[in-house]
Amino acid sequence: MQFKSTQSSFRDRTHEFHTVAERLKKSLSSSSSSSGPNGPSSSNSPYPSSSSPSSSSRSEDPRSAVAIQSEFNRRASKIGFGIHQTSQKLSKLAKLAKRTSVFDDPTMEIQELTSVIKQDITALNSAVVDLQLISNSRNESGNVSTDTTSHSTTVVDDLKTRLMSTTKEFKDVLTMRTENLKVHENRRQLFSANASKDSANPFIRQRPLATKSAASASNAPAPPWASGKQVDGESQPLLQQQQQQQQMVPLQDSYMQSRAEALQNVESTIHELSNIFNQLATLVSQQGEVAIRIDENMDDTLANVEGAQGALLKYLNSISSN
Amino acid sequence: MTLNLRQKQTECIARMLNLNQPLNASGTTNEEAYKILIYDKFCQNILSPLIHVKDLRKHGVTLYFLIDKDRKPVHDVPAVYFVQPIQSNVQRIIADASRSLYQTFHLNFSTSIPRPLLEDLASGTLGSDSIQRISKVHDQYLEFVTLEDNLFSLAQKSCFLQLNDPSAGDREIEDIIEKIVSGLFCVLATLGVVPVIRCPRGGPAEMVATALDQRIRDHLLSKNNLFTEGGNFVSSFQRPVLCIFDRNFELPVAIQHDFRYRPLVHDVLGLKLNRLSVQGEKGGMRSYELDSADTFWVTNGGLEFPEVAGEIETQLNKYKSDVDEVNKRTGGNHGAEFDGTDLIGNTKYLMNAVNSLPELTERKQVIDKHTNIATVLLGEIKERSLDSYAKKENDMMVRGGIERSELLGVLRGKGTKMDKLRFAIMYLISSETINPTEVEAVETALRESEVDTAAFQYVKKIKSLNVSLASANSASRSNIVDWAEKLYGQSISAVTAGVKNLLSSDRQLALARTVEALIEGRPNPETDVYLAFDPRAPKSGSGASSSLLKGPFKEAIVFMIGGGNYVEYCSLQELAQNQQPPKHIIYGTTELLTGVDFVEQLTLLGKKMGLGNVGSTSAQ
Numbered sequence: 009m010q011f012k013s014t015q016s017s018f019r020d021r022t023h024e025f026h027t028v029a030e031r032l033k034k035s036l037s038s039s040s041s042s043s044g045p046n047g048p049s050s051s052n053s054p055y056p057s058s059s060s061p062s063s064s065s066r067s068e069d070p071r072s073a074v075a076i077q078s079e080f081n082r083r084a085s086k087i088g089f090g091i092h093q094t095s096q097k098l099s100k101l102a103k104l105a106k107r108t109s110v111f112d113d114p115t116m117e118i119q120e121l122t123s124v125i126k127q128d129i130t131a132l133n134s135a136v137v138d139l140q141l142i143s144n145s146r147n148e149s150g151n152v153s154t155d156t157t158s159h160s161t162t163v164v165d166d167l168k169t170r171l172m173s174t175t176k177e178f179k180d181v182l183t184m185r186t187e188n189l190k191v192h193e194n195r196r197q198l199f200s201a202n203a204s205k206d207s208a209n210p211f212i213r214q215r216p217l218a219t220k221s222a223a224s225a226s227n228a229p230a231p232p233w234a235s236g237k238q239v240d241g242e243s244q245p246l247l248q249q250q251q252q253q254q255q256m257v258p259l260q261d262s263y264m265q266s267r268a269e270a271l272q273n274v275e276s277t278i279h280e281l282s283n284i285f286n287q288l289a290t291l292v293s294q295q296g297e298v299a300i301r302i303d304e305n306m307d308d309t310l311a312n313v314e315g316a317q318g319a320l321l322k323y324l325n326s327i328s329s330n
Numbered sequence: 331m332t333l334n335l336r337q338k339q340t341e342c343i344a345r346m347l348n349l350n351q352p353l354n355a356s357g358t359t360n361e362e363a364y365k366i367l368i369y370d371k372f373c374q375n376i377l378s379p380l381i382h383v384k385d386l387r388k389h390g391v392t393l394y395f396l397i398d399k400d401r402k403p404v405h406d407v408p409a410v411y412f413v414q415p416i417q418s419n420v421q422r423i424i425a426d427a428s429r430s431l432y433q434t435f436h437l438n439f440s441t442s443i444p445r446p447l448l449e450d451l452a453s454g455t456l457g458s459d460s461i462q463r464i465s466k467v468h469d470q471y472l473e474f475v476t477l478e479d480n481l482f483s484l485a486q487k488s489c490f491l492q493l494n495d496p497s498a499g500d501r502e503i504e505d506i507i508e509k510i511v512s513g514l515f516c517v518l519a520t521l522g523v524v525p526v527i528r529c530p531r532g533g534p535a536e537m538v539a540t541a542l543d544q545r546i547r548d549h550l551l552s553k554n555n556l557f558t559e560g561g562n563f564v565s566s567f568q569r570p571v572l573c574i575f576d577r578n579f580e581l582p583v584a585i586q587h588d589f590r591y592r593p594l595v596h597d598v599l600g601l602k603l604n605r606l607s608v609q610g611e612k613g614g615m616r617s618y619e620l621d622s623a624d625t626f627w628v629t630n631g632g633l634e635f636p637e638v639a640g641e642i643e644t645q646l647n648k649y650k651s652d653v654d655e656v657n658k659r660t661g662g663n664h665g666a667e668f669d670g671t672d673l674i675g676n677t678k679y680l681m682n683a684v685n686s687l688p689e690l691t692e693r694k695q696v697i698d699k700h701t702n703i704a705t706v707l708l709g710e711i712k713e714r715s716l717d718s719y720a721k722k723e724n725d726m727m728v729r730g731g732i733e734r735s736e737l738l739g740v741l742r743g744k745g746t747k748m749d750k751l752r753f754a755i756m757y758l759i760s761s762e763t764i765n766p767t768e769v770e771a772v773e774t775a776l777r778e779s780e781v782d783t784a785a786f787q788y789v790k791k792i793k794s795l796n797v798s799l800a801s802a803n804s805a806s807r808s809n810i811v812d813w814a815e816k817l818y819g820q821s822i823s824a825v826t827a828g829v830k831n832l833l834s835s836d837r838q839l840a841l842a843r844t845v846e847a848l849i850e851g852r853p854n855p856e857t858d859v860y861l862a863f864d865p866r867a868p869k870s871g872s873g874a875s876s877s878l879l880k881g882p883f884k885e886a887i888v889f890m891i892g893g894g895n896y897v898e899y900c901s902l903q904e905l906a907q908n909q910q911p912p913k914h915i916i917y918g919t920t921e922l923l924t925g926v927d928f929v930e931q932l933t934l935l936g937k938k939m940g941l942g943n944v945g946s947t948s949a950q
Binding site for chain 2: 156283
């Protein structure tokens with residue numbers, strides 16, 4: 009007997025099973041071959057009618073149905089794998105977005121990753137739609153059993169739910185990113201309030217605005233201002249002028265800043281509002297996934313089946329009594 | 331490390347659904363495979379309290395069927411079978427395999443499949459030439475139903491009846507003991523512990539303990555056993571103690587009316603596998619689930635019913651105030667100007683409100699559920715005056731007797747026939763001596779109410795033969811009296827008369843007392859005579875009672891043969907909490923019985939003994 013050596017609470021009897029089977033096979037083959045066909049009939053199956061038609065239906069079952077089934081399976085597993093990979097990328101993105109510090113902003117990486125994920129999700133979306141079309145066409149062709157139909161429907165539903173949850177996660181990560189940016193900006197404003205600190209500050213401050221399309225407009229005029237002012241220089245009056253300019257530059261910058269900030273606020277508000285509406289929508293749609301137990305529907309179906317059986321019996325009686 | 335049985339069993343099932351490959355960290359399937367789950371009726375009872383359909387989907391199970399249902403082929407998909415190793419299931423599997431319903435078959439049996447059945451399976455599938463479809467055969471050792479973190483049941487029906495049946499032969503008793511041992515073995519294998527076994531002498535408890543000890547020993551001798559965790563010489567501190575008792579050890583608990591929430595719901599409304607069906611407030615049956623996810627149920631299950639009603643009230647008010655707060659923050663701001671900051675603050679509140687909506691809805695659902703249950707309970711209590719039954723039975727146990735007039739008054743008053751029968755049996759058990767005239771009067775009263783007195787007769791007979799009922803009872807009484815005397819130093823009668831108000835829910839069961847003594851390991855005249863088994867110790871050393879076996883334990887598994895109920899479970903949990911430091915007790919039984927179920931078994935026993943309605947027209 010073979011035992012699993014790991015710390016597990018179950019035992020694998022497969023090897024034992026196979027040895028038994030080998031032994032029996034040998035004994036069967038050594039005895040007369042006529043014992044073979046007797047096998048199925050003597051196995052006492054309470055469903056004798058199932059064995060004969062199934063063998064004939066098996067042969068006439070067109071290969072295409074099986075082929076379509078495996079095609080479906082292949083695609084479903086590919087989509088599933090794609091979703092898994094996308095969620096991994098998403099977790100990487102989340103980590104990046106979380107750890108951004110005030111001065112070291114991996115904007116390019118985040119941008120890239122975001123666009124890649126967006127592409128992935130759109131691709132997966134269309135793949136899932138295709139999958140559903142395949143399964144629908146196959147179900148309508150009528151060659152498959154009801155169980156297969158429900159199986160494929162469930163698979164498609166499951167993939168859709170997983171894709172939706174991934175998309176939601178994506179939106180959450182984006183929201184977190186915007187919030188982080190806002191926090192960084194506020195902190196930078198604190199820094200930029202003492203203008204003597206870092207003359208390079210204005211340039212660095214401009215960087216996070218680069219990621220926002222709304223703020224990119226304000227980016228262009230700012231550096232020419234700043235660079236233009238700082239080109240000319242004499243010593244003392246220049247210093248004063250520089251200080252003035254530096255105060256002016258922050259003033260100009262702050263004006264740009266406030267405008268950019270206002271735009272950002274509006275954008276994030278709209279973003280959050282869309283979030284809210286999405287959540288409401290998912291709340292509504294998820295009502296279907298109420299926590300049902302395995303044995304719940306059984307009682308209903310049992311009652312229904314019994315009722316149906318009774319009705320059929322009555323009908324039979326009424327017919328046979330004629 | 332505390333043993334959480336429910337968690338362990340859920341992990342095992344999750345692993346089984348993952349085709350017995352180790353799960354990755356997120357607990358979802360490694361491979362992107364969709365499978366079909368097939369189970370039989372017994373395994374359905376195991377699965378339903380633990381997993382919902384949501385979790386099945388998470389593990390990649392798309393469809394789930396009963397094995398007896400007529401199923402259609404789903405090619406190209408693996409099927410996971412989780413069934414009991416019995417002949418009909420094996421035949422069905424062979425039939426399925428020969429019809430090629432599924433691509434591959436992963437067979438998991440709830441306990442070890444015996445060799446002959448394995449051979450049947452092999453020959454059947456060989457014959458139909460479908461053996462290549464059977465890819466795996468596993469023994470899962472999961473043949474028990476876990477209802478809560480610390481509560482399990484073996485779902486073996488009518489154990490008490492079969493064990494105490496006067497006509498039962500040795501062979502049948504052995505079979506039952508074997509089944510119980512197998513179930514207990516599954517529990518221990520899932521927990522992964524080898525406990526120290528203690529049990530009282532004589533009776534089914536001793537038989538089960540010896541057989542279990544032998545079974546574990548044999549198993550440990552094999553090279554790679556299921557208990558590889560923990561070395562051979564781990565001290566007894568780490569190992570739990572398994573205390574096995576028989577129902578006859580303390581009979582009244584199974585019969586009496588209790589007034590705490592959990593026992594009430596179980597007894598009166600029929601809680602089965604954590605599911606409950608009650609009449610909804612707007613008519614129509616509502617079905618509820620009461621398990622560890624329901625925080626109200628978990629925290630307030632042990633309270634007396636009036637307190638529970640108060641708790642529901644409190645929760646409802648808290649919920650209402652929370653909802654009002656949310657409304658205040660978000661509503662009524664429609665006329666706000668489009669000032670940037672204001673809008674931001676508004677949306678932030680709105681978002682928080684939307685985020686808290688699901689939680690609020692869930693809280694409301696839980697409150698509604700318990701309000702509904704409490705209302706239905708209240709109706710039943712009023713109709714059957716269950717509160718007076720509970721109080722009077724408690725008084726009887728504490729005082730050891732009851733006024734005759736009061737007794738007869740109750741028997742003629744409100745309550746179902748079963749209630750009266752249970753009350754009469756409680757009277758019989760609690761009274762020190764049997765007063766024949768009183769018993770006569772009781773029997774007449776019962777017969778007047780058309781109650782079948784077979785159970786009553788049975789208990790009367792047992793009581794006359796057996797002293798253990800009385801000893802357990804008097805011990806509990808004396809314990810209370812000692813305690814009361816220590817604290818108040820007053821005369822005994824005055825104390826016992828007035829003590830019922832203080833002890834209405836604290837009367838310690840004999841079971842709890844014994845378990846406490848066994849856990850603490852202090853010398854105690856009662857428990858010192860208990861047998862002790864240590865499957866890990868070498869055979870020669872097991873005769874001497876080593877100190878390891880009696881030392882204090884941190885964890886205990888208490889098993890009751892013949893049927894248990896929520897009263898014992900609640901008492902044991904209270905005991906565990908009250909210990910310094912808090913210990914951990916798992917309670918298990920062969921089946922969870924309501925008072926009615928148990929009395930029905932007593933009735934059948936009485937009838938088997940030929941103690942039917944004496945003097946009734948139907949001749950035996």
